[in-house]
Amino acid sequence: MGKHFLRLFAVLSVCFAPVKSDWLPATATFYGGVDGSGTMDGACGYGNLYNDGYGVNNAALSTTLFNDGASCGQCYAIICDESKAPQWCKPGTYVTVSATNFCPPNWSLPYGGWCNTTRPHFDMSQPAWENIGIYSAGIIPVLYQRVKCWRSGGVRFTINGFNYFELVLVTNVAGSGSIKSMAVKGTNTGWIQMSRNWGANWHCLSALVGQALSFTLTSTGDQTIVFQDVVPAWWQFGQTFTTYQQFDQ
Known part of the structure; x- marks a missing residue:
């Protein structure tokens, strides 16, 4: 290992706030192409990655890293x-990337099926990858x-679903970057535990239409935040609500 690499390694150890050491x-x-446009959407449920707070420095994770969607939003x-x-090299x-997608086992990658079930692999956006690698490789x-995530602004909630099925997409999460548990409370209800539906989407089977909504979230860094009345009673399915609160763990 060259001296230059060792110096970089030492600098990185100081600059990053590691989640795992x-x-x-x-x-x-x-x-995803030279502009990363082909990485929009994906298995975490994020749509436009710029609007959702993640940008072009993103990656699809192999099975062992993706963890059935529990890793969505984490930073590496x-x-x-x-x-x-x-x-x-x-x-x-x-480069620091956010997990926004899943790289399926034996996916037809240009250079072979590297996204198997056991090997840690990052299928990165091209702009992110070209920060560290030579294109022809x-x-x-x-x-x-894994490192701490830094986001601009607060956590965001997008309300989807229908009638008695509320599906909430949680985006722009800083700190550990991902959510371990979530609950919702309507104006006329107590706290209702939600379940991970897929990726960063959480759901519950309750009639909450016409009620203001509060959420309590616990990050994978074990920090809990209550987002009190962040969704007004006039909300409609498909709307996104931005908060001023944010995780640092």
């Missing part, structure tokens, strides 16, 4: 492993670490 080996490819610092492929560089060995 170890740097771990993985591989990385890219998708990634560096190209120069000790294994110096010819394919851009020295002295790193296609796939590179990397080292990664």
